[in-house]
Amino acid sequence: MATATTEAPVEIGVIPSFDVTIRVRRFNPEVSEESTWQDFHVTMYGTDRVLDALHKIKWEHDGSLTFRRSCAHGVCGSDAMRINGRNRLACKTLIKDLNINEPITVEPIKGLEVEKDLVVDMNPFYQAYRDIKPFLIANDKPEKERLQSAEQRARFDDTTKCILCAACTTSCPVFWTDGQYFGPAAIVNAHRFIFDSRDEGAEVRLDILNDKEGVWRCRTTFNCTEACPRGIQVTRAVAEVKQAILRGRA
């Protein structure tokens, strides 16, 4: 039962399988105001990710289970969720890397309103992103290529990796209690433009983030850096924006 290889000799190319309990935080506003835990017992393989388990549950156990996913390969940022108490992408978390002897808990990310099961209302998150003007601001006409050296590009390389999955922002204890805080993701994306040599809107963005709900809310707890599935040094980026505001320029 534990593995497929206990009875027969090991076959080359066979992927070991195991039984695992997935404990999902269910919420359906049409049924109850309260959310509840529900256990699902599934047989998974060593190559399976938490997303595969959720698919299996949805397709074979309970079709009402609701969650977001698009590319399923860690690029689109749709399936950030709280797995075993940590924010991760379900599509990048191998089940075998978790403790399969205990139930694996899957919850929606915290701090955003839950709409159903693992789906949260991402609008406040996107609004914070829009507020920092996530586009190139340049005064000259785009008549020729805007040149940039490799060093200038490297200055903000880390923050270009963001996929807006909200894992960082919803791991931030300040955001949990104060939903008006811009949150690390918005600051990371502001950083991406503030330190871009081609961009001329640094002052505008620094002014936006020099706000009661801006970078000064950050308590440097590093939850965001730990949560980022892209390995962005989020807290470092926030600190660099703070320094830029103190200097008055990028």
Added chain:
Amino acid sequence: MSVVIETPRSRKRPGFNLEKYGWMYMRLSGVLLIILIFGHLFANLMVGEGIHAINFAFVAGKWASPFWQVWDVTMLVLALIHGTNGMRTLVNDYAEVEWIRRTLVWLLWIVCATLIVIGILALTTFTPCGDASSLATLAKDGANVASLCTGK
């Protein structure tokens, strides 16, 4: 379970806000307080006879010196504002009702201001040499102060 978040956030006064200065204050006062507090502990607990030297006379002797007066006043003011500002941040984080938040923050600053006033008064108006009866008490406590007061 669910948290309701109002959007979009409204910005009041662009360009200037106290949060930035609050943040800078915490860092600057933090560095100074490390020096002041450990200096204070070293002078009181390590130098000379160490902790056994601490009595009324020891304190009176310290506060007779303008150096320690300035040291202690600086430490008092920096630490109280540092602590109050930290508490204010916590209140801002966890008080969800606006009037409660406002009241708590006001209370914090009133307590802070009161403690600073009392502390500075104690430090600046402190006179170990009062009337004759208090001198007698002093003599028991430490010969230093008694001699300091009587001029012997």
